[in-house]
Every structure is written in C-alpha cells, then in structure tokens.
Amino acid sequence: MAKQKTVNVSVQYKELDTIKDELLVVGVFETDTMPRDLSALDKKTGGNIKRVYDLKDFSGKAKESVLIYNADAKSASRVLLAGLGKRDDFELDTIRAAAASAIRKADNIKAASVAICMDVPKGTCPEAKAQVIAEGLVFGRYQYTEQLSSPSGKDGILKASIIAWNKNDLTAMRKGAKVGILQAEGQNYSRSLANKSGGEINPVTLAAEARKLARKFGMKCKIFDDKELVKQGMGGILAVGQGSVSKPRLIMLEYNGKKATKTPDLVLVGKAVTFDSGGLCIKPGAGMHDMKFDKSGGCNVLGIMQAVASLKLAKNVVALVPAAENMPDGNSYRPGDIIKTYSGKTVEIQNTDAEGRMILCDALSYAVKNLKPKAIVDMATLTGACIIALGTHKAGLFANNDDIVTALKTASAAAGEPVWHLPCDKPYRDQLKSECADMRNIGGRDGGSATAAAFLREFVGEDVPWAHIDIAGVSDIKTSNDTMAAGGTGFIVRTIVEYLKNC
Ligand code: BES
Ligand code: MN
Ligand code: ZN
Numbered sequence: 001m002a003k004q005k006t007v008n009v010s011v012q013y014k015e016l017d018t019i020k021d022e023l024l025v026v027g028v029f030e031t032d033t034m035p036r037d038l039s040a041l042d043k044k045t046g047g048n049i050k051r052v053y054d055l056k057d058f059s060g061k062a063k064e065s066v067l068i069y070n071a072d073a074k075s076a077s078r079v080l081l082a083g084l085g086k087r088d089d090f091e092l093d094t095i096r097a098a099a100a101s102a103i104r105k106a107d108n109i110k111a112a113s114v115a116i117c118m119d120v121p122k123g124t125c126p127e128a129k130a131q132v133i134a135e136g137l138v139f140g141r142y143q144y145t146e147q148l149s150s151p152s153g154k155d156g157i158l159k160a161s162i163i164a165w166n167k168n169d170l171t172a173m174r175k176g177a178k179v180g181i182l183q184a185e186g187q188n189y190s191r192s193l194a195n196k197s198g199g200e201i202n203p204v205t206l207a208a209e210a211r212k213l214a215r216k217f218g219m220k221c222k223i224f225d226d227k228e229l230v231k232q233g234m235g236g237i238l239a240v241g242q243g244s245v246s247k248p249r250l251i252m253l254e255y256n257g258k259k260a261t262k263t264p265d266l267v268l269v270g271k272a273v274t275f276d277s278g279g280l281c282i283k284p285g286a287g288m289h290d291m292k293f294d295k296s297g298g299c300n301v302l303g304i305m306q307a308v309a310s311l312k313l314a315k316n317v318v319a320l321v322p323a324a325e326n327m328p329d330g331n332s333y334r335p336g337d338i339i340k341t342y343s344g345k346t347v348e349i350q351n352t353d354a355e356g357r358m359i360l361c362d363a364l365s366y367a368v369k370n371l372k373p374k375a376i377v378d379m380a381t382l383t384g385a386c387i388i389a390l391g392t393h394k395a396g397l398f399a400n401n402d403d404i405v406t407a408l409k410t411a412s413a414a415a416g417e418p419v420w421h422l423p424c425d426k427p428y429r430d431q432l433k434s435e436c437a438d439m440r441n442i443g444g445r446d447g448g449s450a451t452a453a454a455f456l457r458e459f460v461g462e463d464v465p466w467a468h469i470d471i472a473g474v475s476d477i478k479t480s481n482d483t484m485a486a487g488g489t490g491f492i493v494r495t496i497v498e499y500l501k502n503c
Pocket of ligand 1: 276294351353354355356381382383384385442443448472473
C-alpha cells in the first residue's frame, strides 16, 4: 500500500539565491515589473524571472503562478512565482492558501524538498504569518491514500522550509509554525477519520478510535454503550441506531488544561452518523455514498480535541460525540414513532432521514444537565437545506446568544473558514409543532436549516450560550482543488481552536 504523504516543516533564514531545494516558491504581490527583492535570484536564473515580467506572462495576480527552470546548479532547480494579488487586499488566508497550493504543486512534480518564501505587508505579525503558512503546508499535503496501491505525485515525506525574510523574526516564526502544524494536524486527523467508509467506521470502531486518541494525549475517555444509553434514557440516539447491526455509542472525552477548576470552558458536540442511508425514509441511490461523510461533525470534534491537547491549551474542554448508523431494517425506528429523549421531551418522527437532530438532542441536554459548561458548540452535517442556502462556500451559524456569534465569527475569519449567521428563533420553532408529541422532527421544506437549529435549541434552552454550525455544504469536496485533496475537509476544526484560544 501507498506510504502516507507527510510534510516535515521547518523555518529557516536564507538568501533566496542561496536556496538549493528542488523547488523554491516565492509568493509576490501584484506588480507591473519584477520586484527588486528578486534581482539576485533572477541573476541565477539567467534573467528568466525578469523576462516573465517583461513579457507580461505573470504579474502576481491572486492564484496566478509560473514555474521557472533554473540552470544554476548552486541554487534551487525550479522557482515557482505564486501570485498573492493586490497588497491592499491582503489577508492571512491569502498566504495560507498559497502555501497549500504550492505544496500540492511540489507533490505534482515530485519534488522532495521545497522552500517557501511569502511576501506580506509591513507590520504583519511574523508568528501569525508562519502559523498560517505551516497550516497551508500541512493540510495541503494531506491526501487519503490508505486504499490506493500507488497514488500519483510524491510518496512519503516532503521537506518544506518556511523562509524568514528577516533573521530577527526566526524565533517568533518557529513558534507560530509549531502552532500551525498542530492545528492543521488536528484538521487532518478529522479528515482521515471522515474519509473512511461506513464499512470501516461504525459507532463501535469510532469509539475505539476516540479511546486511542485519548490514550495518546492523556485525556479522559468514557464510552456509553447501548446498555448504558438505555439506562440513561437516551431515546434519540437509541432510536436512530436501532436499525443497524452496529449498536450506537455516546463518546465522551475530557481535556483538563486548568488545574484550579473542572468547569468546562466549552462543550463540543459533533454529529457522527457513521452512515446515513436515510433509514426507512431511504435516500435515493445517487450520491448516497457521500453519506459516509455524515460523521464529519464528530470527526471534527475529535480533531479539535487532538489539537487542543497537543497545543496544551490552558482551557477545559469536553467532547460529546453521539454515534449511530442510520439504516433501514425490520427493527428500524419508523415514521410515526414517538421517541422519548434524554430531556424527557417527546418527539414525533415524521422522517427517519432527519436523524442528526435526534442524536444531537440527547448529547446537548446531557451537556446542559450534567456538565454545566460556560458554552456549547455543536457541529453537524445536518441539512441539505443549508447547502441550498449557502452553497459549498460557507457553513451556517445558528445561536441563542449574540456574544458567541461574534466570537465565532472572529475565530472563523482568522481561521479562513467562512460562516454565515442564520436565525433559529420562535417562528422556526413553531413549524415543529406536533399534535401527538411535544414536537416533531421536521418542520417542512421552508427554512429547513433554521427549523433544524430551532429543534436543537429546544434542548439547550436559553441559559447556556450555545451555537450550532451546519457543515453539510463544507465538510467534504468531490474533487481535489488548488488547496485540498478530495474528500473530508475538516472544515471548522481551525475555527474552534482559534475560538478556544481567545475564550
Ligand atoms: N445528513 C443529512 C444532511 C445532508 C444532506 C448532509 C446532504 C450533507 C449533504 C441529514 O441527515 C438529512 O438527511 N437531512 C434531511 C432532512 C429532511 C428529512 C428534513 C435533508 O436535508 O434532506
Ligand atoms: Mn439524514
Ligand atoms: Zn444525516
């Protein structure tokens, strides 16, 4: 089987014309003529860099790039100029994406070592700069190769050096790069779980993965098996899981970064429907294979826990991952069934394909009742309606509290993972009225994401600040793009880690 693609990131101070890697990537802003900083390097290439500018083949527009071959044996054999767009439009995400795209090019041409040097506007924090470049390198390098006999591109380790322009920046950049590596490794861990099929990852094997993670990073781990779920009265998780031969689980991990208190700064809840066939309200065949990604919320929560533990954040975080497989079977839950949830509230099932909310509601009310956290954030591939509303560009953000919306939006901007705030107040709750139970599990086609969020809100109440992030549109990509390989994206992992640093 193929070796895993990994990257070994370091930060170094070097003059561009002395770099000897197989590929040198230079990120430059848009200019009409060659930037002066490149003249020494240009001489090594026999004037080819200047020629590219003079011929107007490249000017540094965003996402534009040109590969220049270098005959000089004492410096890098290839130079990739990567456009960063207009200097005035700069955001940290520009160089994060440029680094990701650069390492994917390096992989393509099978370069064993790459040096990356990015221009940034004056005053940019060197630590933040190195952090985002390292993130781009690590998530850009990731590919799900586990089931391939021979993947394309370069196998195994790729060496990447982030080049400091200024020697005085080295310490700060090394610190930032370390943070970036750990955050993106958390993201990649989430992707590596999400990419596995429903045949491999079911509630039981996912729980085993979580236990392994907890052991590796010294976190507490408690798994509620089906018997324990019955004892606890977690009717929602049990109902969704009852049609599958793999019994449902509730996974709980605890990271205690504060000595003085046990109160969680944050409880994370992630939907892990290890495969969503729709249940008796079965989905059409076309596209059903993508429902292996219906566990992405839970995988993200595990990825965040890995990042938090490896960064040794001084925060307390508890993870709750309800895991079930939604399958059609003689024993499946049915439309018309009335389910008693952990909260005591009853739910009339009108569609067995609206299963995510049925497992999340038990975990959410468990968090409120037993953990008394300062805040709760859940993440879930919850509704197709969210993809209709926001496409595949942004995640939906819903909340019972404005401060948590502000904090998450700030974190999302820093992480380069866009979210969009949508409502979940009373009119949406009213759509969920039932004649025979406290509520029903669907609210009709209109505002499908908002009614799903209003359903969850019912189980959290108004006292604990809570946010729900619908990642249905962003959790996986069908084909590889500039910055990422096809499959799970781990979208929202970096945002939550940023949020935790600042909360
Ligand atoms: N897991 C799906 C949502 C989903 C759809 C995620 C497409 C990613 C891509 C969820 O469980 C679901 O089936 N939702 C239904 C809800 C409906 C029955 C009210 C949907 O969106 O169609
Ligand atoms: Mn479903
Ligand atoms: Zn689902």
